Amino acid sequence: MLFSHFNNLKLMNINKNEFLFLPLGGVGRIGMNVSLYHYQGKWIMIDLGIGFADETMPGIELLIADLSFIAQRKKDLLGIIITHAHEDHCGAVPYLWEKLQCPIYTTKFTVNFLKEKLKEFRLKDMVPVKEVDINGSINLGPFNIEFINITHSIPEAHSILVSTGVGSALHTGDWKFDPKPVIGSTSNVSRLKEIGGKGDLLAAICDSTNILSKHNPESEGEIYNNIYNIIRRSKKLVAVSLFASNVARIETISQAAKALNRKVVLLGRSLWKIVKVAQDSGYLTNSAQFLEAKDVANLPREKILLICTGCQGEPMAATSKLANRSHHAFKMQQGDTMIFSSKIIPGNETRVHNIYNAFIEMGVEVVTEKTEHIHASGHPVRAELREMYSLIKPKMSIPVHGEYIHTHAHVKFAKECGVEKAIMVAPGDIVNLESGEKIDSIDVDYFGVDGILLRYPESSVIKMRRKMRDAGAIVVTAVVNKKNKLLAKPKVFAPGVFETIEDAAIIQRIIKTVESAFGLQSMKKIRNKIESSIFSILREYLLKRPIIEVQIEQV
């Protein structure tokens, strides 16, 4: 990864004894969770996740936070604490660890997950990933770091209690209170209550994902009967599409399949990876046997259940391949059932609906969480947030893990729950946790990962890509002599603007105006004339301003 773009921030003065919170990502937009805590001149980081780019960054899928601030202070960074194994919390480790070079602390499942991930990036033996017990704690310089087990949609999620000489803050991570999580134990509510009992928790840095939801709390344990009944009703092949990291859901589906005498086939590399990580960590030990497509080649379709990656319509994943009939081993048929045991992440609606429609056109029965209760969110709804605040009784709430629409609503709600103070923060804001005041702010940007290069959202490459996507380009090439006289007819290409054959007359007009510009004296005047005359021709046909590139070679 090339870091040449990293900012050279001016060194700012930070009072050594202040207990500070500084988010570098995870607020203002969903994903890219990275938080810093400071005390006595030392720093710790909680989570180092990736974000997912939207259509404003064409050609970019992954986003990573700008770590310039902490990279300049890496000698004082004591460690990275990972709350859980979701990509938005640990996915940037392979991209950014090199910049920080400090130990990583997390519990067994997340250690195993990270090691698999680092192996893919050929970094496994370089990055020190240290295992902490579930509900365990460690001392890092002036910090005591306590992992508090909490339920979510992946095993071993933890809230982190960061304690210093001047007080503590609870970084909730992603969580919900699930009485039946299917995998792993329930949330460590007694410890949360104990923290609240002391009445001195300075701040809760808390998950805002579901603040706008009107739902009641949902439990993973409620899903089983519904999934079981849908599979039981089906007389043909059943496939289930889900988030690969949802180990509890894999368990639920595999138990339902087992009970209904169907063999379970995993389709997708990330499912195999997560199953291996789960089994290495002591989970999924009593599940149905997970098989490959070739293992069930001789079984009738009604004896098979497929678990598939790609519930968000990812084009290369198993669900998409089944939808466009390009999967090498299975073709869905009339009467088969496709269950989407997941929700659509905002932004992916069109892609996922195209897949639903493709299945329906094949005569496949499509079941989604819109009509059947077959998915449970991993994040807290209002009732759970209220319970959390009443347990831990923080002096202040700092909502994170959301866009501003979420954190803004969460600020109001925290106050309704009796939290004295609640503040909204943006990436780069520095909050003194003892006084509860925002004391400063640093400039923080983010990058799109473009192969091994990093791109700012407003870099010229990205701006150019947006323009080319929306309006195309017109490229003019001409060869002239030393006196700027044309030596051959100029060439005009207009990819994304005009059709070569249907629009040939317009292209000819452009060539003519290009030719006429070469009567002018200076090269600058020639270029200006070419551009302005192309724009005036374009105005007659299109309300667009494509990129105009004029290449003149002088021989």
Ligand SMILES: [Zn+2]
């Ligand atoms: Zn998250």
Ligand SMILES: [Zn+2]
């Ligand atoms: Zn999560």
